[in-house]
Amino acid sequence: MGNFDQEFDASGLNCPLPILRTKKALAGLEAGKVLHVIATDPGSVKDFDSFAKQTGNELLESTEEGGKYHFLIKKAG
Amino acid sequence: MKKLAIIATKGTLDWAYPPFILASTAAALGYEVQIFFTFYGLQLLRKELNLKVSSLGNPAMPMPMPVPVLMQALPGMESFMTMMMKKTMKAKGVAELGELRSLCQEAEVKFIACQMTVDLFEFDTKDFIGDIEYGGAATFFEFAGESDICLYI
Numbered sequence: 001m002g003n004f005d006q007e008f009d010a011s012g013l014n015c016p017l018p019i020l021r022t023k024k025a026l027a028g029l030e031a032g033k034v035l036h037v038i039a040t041d042p043g044s045v046k047d048f049d050s051f052a053k054q055t056g057n058e059l060l061e062s063t064e065e066g067g068k069y070h071f072l073i074k075k076a077g
Numbered sequence: 078m079k080k081l082a083i084i085a086t087k088g089t090l091d092w093a094y095p096p097f098i099l100a101s102t103a104a105a106l107g108y109e110v111q112i113f114f115t116f117y118g119l120q121l122l123r124k125e126l127n128l129k130v131s132s133l134g135n136p137a138m139p140m141p142m143p144v145p146v147l148m149q150a151l152p153g154m155e156s157f158m159t160m161m162m163k164k165t166m167k168a169k170g171v172a173e174l175g176e177l178r179s180l181c182q183e184a185e186v187k188f189i190a191c192q193m194t195v196d197l198f199e200f201d202t203k204d205f206i207g208d209i210e211y212g213g214a215a216t217f218f219e220f221a222g223e224s225d226i227c228l229y230i
Binding site: 012013014015016017019020023040041051054055 | 101106169
């Protein structure tokens with residue numbers, strides 16, 4: 001897992017809350033900063049990939065560890 | 078900017094979710110979104126959301142145990158089904174409807190209420206949330222005609 005500037009735990013939340021709250025968390029970050037999102041919703045893997053593609057924010061990492069999904073998202077410049 | 082236009086026509090708890098889930102998500106992805114609420118869909122605009130689900134006429138609804146259709150029509154069954162549905166949703170981390178609606182409004186999703194239906198059912202607009210526009214079919218097409226995606230729910 002790479003470095004990040006802020007963390008948001010979306011564990012227990014289901015679609016579309018992880019995406020909606022991540023969007024909010026990103027709004028409070030400066031461009032280029034990295035947000036670490038933790039989720040338990042299996043659908044979030046595909047969703048965060050799609051979110052990144054459509055919003056221009058870069059998905060640096062997408063991994064699974066012990067039933068949790070971890071995403072590193074770099075805010076678009 | 079891409080545009081999403083939704084027509085929300087249903088007023089049960091289960092069918093209230095798709096318009097708000099899709100609208101809030103599209104807004105988060107950068108879409109400009111409008112929802113046109115008509116007929117039973119107007120119930121989704123009430124300050125006090127008191128929506129219910131019914132298994133009647135809906136054989137696809139998953140049930141915790143099989144209940145004969147005639148039993149499902151008994152008084153109190155609708156409230157019981159609704160309570161069970163809400164409990165399951167909460168346990169699964171599904172958002173509350175009011176929260177999704179607020180998220181839509183925060184993300185500047187535009188709500189339009191069908192004036193004709195408001196008159197038809199004699200709804201009091203004081204019972205509805207603020208920041209709603211009232212209009213008709215032509216109002217809807219002004220936005221829908223230029224939308225990239227248009228959904229009827």
